[in-house]
Amino acid sequence: MDRPRVSRILSDGQPGEPVEISGWVRTRRDSKDGFSFVELNDGSCMANLQLVIDSSVPGYAETIKNVTTGSSIKITGEIKESPGKKQRVEVHASTLELIGTADVESYPLQKKRHSFEFLREIAHLRPRTNTFGAIARVRNAASAAIHNFFQERGFLYVHTPVITTSDCEGAGEMFQVTTLLHDDKPPKSLDYTEDFFGKRASLTVSGQLEAEIYATSVGECYTFGPTFRAENSNTTRHLAEFWMIEPEMPFYELPQNMQLAEDFVRSVIKMVLEKCPDDMQFFNDRIDKTVLETLKNITENEFLRVSYTDAIEILEQSGKKWEYPVSWGQDLQSEHERFLTEQHFKQPIILFDYPRTIKPFYMRCNDDNKTVRAMDVLVPRIGEIIGGSQREERYDVLLDRMKEQDLNPDEYWWYLELRKFGSVPHSGFGLGFERLILLLTGMQNIRDVIPFPRTPKNAEF
Template sequence: MKKTSIVDIYTQNNYLHKVVTIYGWIRNNRLSKIGISFLTVYDGSSTQTIQIVASKLLSNYYTEIIKLTIGCSVKITGNLILSKGYLQVYEIQAKYVRILGWIDHPELYPISAKKHTIEHIRNFCHLRPRTSLIGVISRIRSTVFQSLNQFLNSYGYLWVSTPIITSIDAEGAGSMFKVSMLDINNRSIIKNNLNNNTDFFKKKVFLTVSGQLTLEAYACALSKVYSFGPTFRAENSNTKKHLTEFWMLEVEKSFSNINEIFLFAEKLLKNSIMDVLNNCISELLFLQKTIDKNIINRLNNFIHTNFIIINYTDVINILLKNKHIFTDDIVWGKDLSSNQEKYLVHVYFKAPIIIINYPKMLKAFYMKVNDDNKTVAAFDILVPQIGEIIGGSAREDRIQYLDSRISEMGLNKKDYDWYKDLRRYGTVPHAGFGLGLERLILFITGIKNIREVIPFPRTVGRADF
């Protein structure tokens, strides 16, 4: 018999009063004195579960069914009917229950029926998808991933796979993981091989912090492109908002400018949240009960709120007028602190903001220098709870300015010869941005720690699995 998923049962009407077969895992087994076992089963397709009514008349009732514990996997065939109980809509009157997988030592099972903290289940990332919370986050993450791809495809953007292993530092910050085949336990071999370029790639290579520079090569030929994949930063930061491995959406558009690209970024953000509201309502209702009671109103308000556009210099002036609120220094040419960002978004504007025209010393070498020669055509989008969620800029398309910025940043010019070719041979104005997928999921779900919104988090001191 064809397999039926729980989400199908709750979203379609053609299964009622028919024989169905479902596969899933036990979430609860409630035994009745009259010889009936009420099994709660989930299959990962929905926040919903289905109640299975298993009678003592079943051949394996006493030998197997009454011994089922949370986590056991089962195949069940039976009649789907409306439930007489008030806790569920449907139930299946079981005709056949087959146990596919038992739980060894149920008393030691880390994802047992008792309530566990998020920190506890984080220690079992290979098992935590079995919890309702991580299941909800995973389905929302998948919806957002698909939404971003579909949105860009609808606007004619082509997906380009950019290198994960690179020899260049796209951000000029130096926080990169080195990749080597050399024996790290033998220092003399490492020193000799590095000096003679005999390592695997014959040069120093790293895990990428951004695919943007290589993506620009395709933008300067195909006009509208994007990449979507893992990136890596070797920053010694162990906060609730930082990961060392995370997923980044990067978008590049030729014949574009900063104003066009940040308006497009705002539209992309709102579209992905609208798709979650339209497609993940049961997940949002679960989060409304457990994490954020205002989540649906918050997301609805977000997609109907106009973002505030403001210059960095004007931001500094606003903060200076209210400097008595802060303990952080407020200086033109310095990055905003998280407290300052929160004040701007939550208190002063009460809306998401787009800050533009940052001092050039704060930003990467590839950002287009403005006429004042002090600022660059860069922007950051700040949203409630999270702070910066998107960063982007117009790219410097004038080779003489690019040369100057590379020198100012102390970068090796030879490493960027190929990048300057994009300016030598038919240069075009272009712009782009990067969106951190995990930060977007944090904002949508209301989860407080970024380690919960990626399947297997990598942070300082932790690279399990």
């Protein structure tokens, strides 16, 4: 006798089939006729499995009273056709084992709707709810889809370091890693030659620079791992710890980079829709009624290519009053990105050729000396979901860009050397995984699409 998950029993279980199943109790209803209905969930799918446990089950009278919401049980029994309309099959128990009790008075997840704010306070229990169980399954399917996309195309999965001495973005918002800190010694006075690594080190904000090493050695590669930014932003769009997907491709120029990014987004969305239909329908019904429509728009429309300069002109001529004024040379804000995708073009777009003054040092300069070969993929409801560029492969230009942004070239000696020994045009992009999950689920707060959010003043669990 096997031990299937609830999802398998509900989809493929056959009447007369013996089963053993374990999980957590959602509800229990007792009948006057001497049996109980128990709704069991094991996290494998959205739906609960109905168990019918009658008084002939050994130990029924002593055990059933402790089978309360939140408790864990194991039963053996037989699959039967269900007379009810809500489910195809149910399981009639022949044995019942109470694994773990749940105190009725203190168990916080009773049969009612809880606010997402409250559920963040009990992140150790929120995966048991419908919403967060569905988010977990969608994250899993999206992760698999990402690896599948790159593996099918021959990309190499590279593990880049979590601890680094390079600030990829040049913004300085990095979490310092040290063994020297003491209450009576402020960080600025520390002698980092005596530190664990012999120099100042931080948690990585990106694996891109290291991925470029492998891209210019073994070909197309990608990273998929945690990144950290000490940005003191307590908003619905920012996390201090989040996951990034960063492919790097040698011999790719900007047009090929944009096409790969488009193919990537569309492929991942399609696979999640295929693998998690019930969860995706739940998000559309309960969270945001435009989720499936938005995703259909993305998967069925080619992404328009629009220059940054043209986008600024469209925004300036829109007649709208912006919270953040629009002018050439300023970075676009979410309100501008969403206007372009939701109101003006009404579909995904890729903006390219941004002003060099607002982009990092590693992006390739165009011949006009005003713009760089950067690109941002914008989608409805989210705005920017991918940022990328063709990388600067010319040694002298890259060195000048570092100095222009007050970076010490000595700290990037190895990155510069890649431009001295067989340099080639190459490109890449980055996608924040949690931004993707926001798009897929319709959730409004990024803290609700990662299992354990890390934000200013909050590092619980």
